[in-house]
Amino acid sequence: MLRGIATLLMFQLIGESLVFLSKIPVPGPVVGLVLLFVVLQIGRRAGHAPFPQVEAAANTLLTNLGLLFVPAGVGVVSLWGVLKSEAAPIAIVLVVSAAVTLAITVWTFIAARRYFDKKWGA
Amino acid sequence: MRSPVDLWVYLSTSPLIWLTLTVCTWIGAVELSVRLKRNPLVNPVMTSIIVLSIVMTVFHIPYEKFFAGAQFVHFLLGPATVAIAVPLYLQWDEVKKVLAPIGVALAVGSLVAVLSVMVLGWLVGLPRDVLISFLPKSATAGVAMAISSSLGGNPSLTAVLVILTGITGALIVTPMMNRMGIRDYAARGFAVGLTSHGIGTARAYDVDPTAGLFAGMAMALNAIATSIIVPLAARLLLGS
Incomplete structure (x- = not known):
């Protein structure tokens, strides 16, 4: 170890x-x-x-990867001043970007796998 | 005989108490998550941060004092990033079979993760310094913070945005994919690992082992892809 x-x-x-x-x-x-x-x-x-x-x-x-994120995450308290004034726009970007990335990635993966399976006859 | 107040004054200035509290809070948060059948609403990263933030606020502990103890955990983000090589190596035979679709999905997904922030951020009028710190949000925290600080962003803000992105992705992935009618767990895992790094990968393992495998793979590959794409995107942003 x-x-x-x-x-x-x-x-x-x-x-x-x-x-x-x-x-x-x-x-x-x-x-x-x-x-x-x-x-x-x-x-x-x-x-x-x-x-x-x-x-x-x-x-x-x-x-235990999650534990390693915690110390930096608690920094949200000291950054509250910045975050508070921009909270709504930040939340919009965060949620929409995550949803769009999830959707486009999953579709691309499925479409690409279908395309290459057909091409190479897997 | 010293009083308990003296003890508190003594302990609160030493890193030991904050390190101990961080690790113990995490163990409690994982326990809670397991008891509630891994419900994404009690994501252990989120509950740990909330509990510790409350303690810091109630006892008026400055973040620097807390971080003096917690930094020993924080430091491990670097070695943990290097450690991603191991699952990638162990799963390489699986990866090789689907290398072409993975490559395409990685390139498209990673670009969307970064460009969507640029476009949306511009639409809602985020200040440029916040935007720079926002760009690497889909990469794992250690990598994202390194990218952010090299571009003049705020690494602490990046860390918070990375974690919030992780939690958001982990929360929405299952209902969203079910509603979209997607039953391909390799694809679902890959998408959540790319979008929500380690937090998404942990979620994927809770749902399905294949999903977890592809999520871990996506997290590793997106750490590399993001560190190439974001500096280019930032150059575009700062040049305009």
Whole structure:
């Protein structure tokens, strides 16, 4: 487990370092995510799978992902001044955008799957 | 002998009490959610934030003091983002089979998530700084906050908008999809994971395992897609 945590931290560190050096506009942890994915795939091809340490650490973090949102979320109290004056427009954008994104994504997914199934005769 | 008031003064200035309270509140909120059969109205992220906000307000605790303790939890958002590589890797054989439709749905969905905020925000007249903080709202909190601060947005505001988007999506997805007559749980999961990141993914797992799998996948891919799309959209917005 500890090795798994160290692995995640190391990949984040590598990601942050690469972003700092290259100035690419992508967050460091996302670069770390992509690199870890590539390394895991290479590791599996080379016959090193499974990776119980990394899997255990990742599983612990991701099953409690909601907890990690809480500290920033409580910031709503200190931001109340900003939010109060714009509450109605923010609420409209929030709800309409979420509904539109859900609907268009689900339709696109179904339509694309149908199209590619027909094309490749799955 | 010191008085309980002294103890309160001592504890309220140390990070320990706020860290303990955050973790314990979360455990209680999850327990409540399980007892009420995972009803989306008692989403544990939402109930935890409400309970802690009430405590902060009642006891006049400044957010900085609370965050001094809670930051140890907050810090884990970075490693948790890296951790998304693991389910993506474990599910890769499933992903590969539907790679083409996933790619199309990801590109379209991610663009809609960002552009809808730009168009709607302009229609209702949101100030530009709020709009910048709003754009990455469908990405997971750690990623969205990083994008927001790199573009001069307010990362705390982004965090709140990300969480509210997560809760909104988790609340409306099931009734909405049922009314739309969509029974393809892979598609439903993908849509909620893309729209509502981790909170949507947790909801998808409550409804159906296939939905959960595709939601997690969509969350991982949209973290990457959003971090590419939002800086471009912001350039458009700030250039105009």
